[in-house]
Amino acid sequence: MMDLTAREWVTHSITHPFEGFEDMRWKKAGSIKIASVIVILWFIASIFYNRLYGFQFYTQPDKMFNVIPYIVQTIILFLTWVVGNWSICTLLDGEGTVRNIYIYSAYALIPYVASIYIDVFLSHFLIRDEMVFIQAVRIIGLLWTVVLVFSAIKSVHQYSVLKTILAIVLTIAAMLIMLFLLVLLLSLFQQVYVFIYSIYTELAYRLKV
């Protein structure tokens, strides 16, 4: 029973929103490799979405391109989610390990990531009047992912429905705190850098004179 390949587990988990992740947990299946590929595909999708979109829907000015925001909006965001969820759920008697949270959350992202690729593809064939198709794909992908994320968190930690909702809300709060601390850290480092740099310029000036 349930003897599936790693790839088949992916299809199984995302096509069975209520049982899929439970089955996967029971069989101790799921691959970090595939999960990482999904996250990287998400990152590439976000770039495609901004760069390769059909021109008739285009809004982004392309005077310059910076890859950092895309990394932050996808990979960093995902890692923050995993770490945030793990730290919250460790306190809330969750049974999931970091590895499992990582894998299950990534699998849950598949419909959303796929919807981005489909939209980018469709945007080259549709006109503005037919934008409703693009939006439909987008909304379906997003809702599907929301359901899957809920199911994934529920089964990875073996929570009840209410506790899952609580855990997700707390995770989002934890993510905000982490981002805040990161920004704080960066600005502190910035100030240290400025301080050292001003000492350097001062010394350089003295030495010259």
Next chain:
Amino acid sequence: MKHIIRRLLPLALSAALTVGMTGTLAVSAEEHYDVYNYDRWEEAVPSQAGYLAARSVSGEDLGIGDFSEPSDIFRDAYDQFFIVDTKNDRIVVTNSELTEVVMVMEDFTMPDGSVTHLKSPEGIYVSPETDLVYIADYNNSRVLVCDYDCNVTMELTKPSSELFSQELTFLPQKVLADKAGNVYIVLGNITTGAAMFNNEGEFVGYYGANTVEATSQVIANYFWKLISTEEMRSRQARTVPSGITNFDLDDEGFIYTCTQSTSQKKDTVKKLNPAGTNLFSSLETSWGDIQSVYDANTNKNYQSMICDIEISDDGNINCLDLTSGRVFQYDEEGELLFIFGSSSDQLGGFTEVAALESYGNEILVVDTRKNTVTIFEETDFGRIVHDATVKYNGGYYEEALDPWFEVLQYDGNYRRAFLGISAAYLVQGNYEGSMKYAKLADSPYRYNRAFEGWRQEWLTEHTSLVVIVLLVIAAAAVAWSIYRKKHPKDRSKYDVTHAGPVREEE
């Protein structure tokens, strides 16, 4: 401005090189300031000059003694210019070339035969229908209506109506009369719009008032008013809209107003229909300079304040910016065409601009400190752009194609040209060309329309191909599912409970 100059230099050099090699294009480089225009991202980019300062005329040149703080200029139906010479208390009427004085209006005969004089007049309007001259006589608190021989037919003074607050003095600055003979007067101390009088001289009401923008400060004031006492409220500053500064009438009878204000950002230029509704409210145009601009000549940062507006005969909207001394010319849809002028002492530069007027391919700007009228003439580039714009706005897209291409030879950055070419190609059915130029103009809307046509054309041409491809895909899918049914996977080696290959993968 600094970054513009930095970007301009290599461009100017390369432009000079190409011109030197081909020697066909007449590039003007006579301006003492950087000629620029705004691109789609609202950034200033170097551009070609549409107008050049040709000459400036002072009162001395006309042989009537220097002007003293002239504040308005108007062209009548016979192409004579009426210059309001404020501190000399006179109106100077010149011929269309501004070379000779036709007459000087100083003494006015009242209906009862007495003679009256002006005192710091600030505005003038000459009705093309009735040939009546309307003069905003500021310090006499009246508007004089007279004919060309200075016989006063009507005098508009402070209305005794309840609608007009009697504590206020009547300070007319600018005046206008529509085809029906209604007189509109911009008053110096009124923020509720232009005072409107009917053709019998009765006060009717106000017209074209600005609204208060809901800025954060206004909202905060409103909140404090709710909780403060009567005494506190009386000490608080009241929130009033900025009054309109100037206006002009176009051929179709629409009134364009401008507002010179540092606080008001939206609706500084309005196009009003007879009901007083702003037809420009949906435009995204930011009138004047978009960002505050650094001027190297005066070492200051500026924010535009539009102090005069003028609609030329071909429908272009000319706005005069008091802070920078620049004229911004827009077409009738509010698309920026040219920027010219500066604040400096040279020809084409101004100390304090007051009014502008257009005549054929000329733009005249009155400087109230230099006491001169500067005449800008259209360059070759300006002529071609105007030619193309007039055709484009008239709906003759295909006829505008050639001038637009010529425009691109002068300035390859001119976005209006790309839009025009795209529209022309779309009309011609050249969808691919239209798509190409829509992309260059960075206009998704236009591209969308061209793409729709192109897709339609492509689908009708390649119907069979599309059908074949779809059939092949369907056949492949069916074949694959049949193959899978005949050769099912061997499940046993993937049984993860017995340390299958899934565990090995990690």
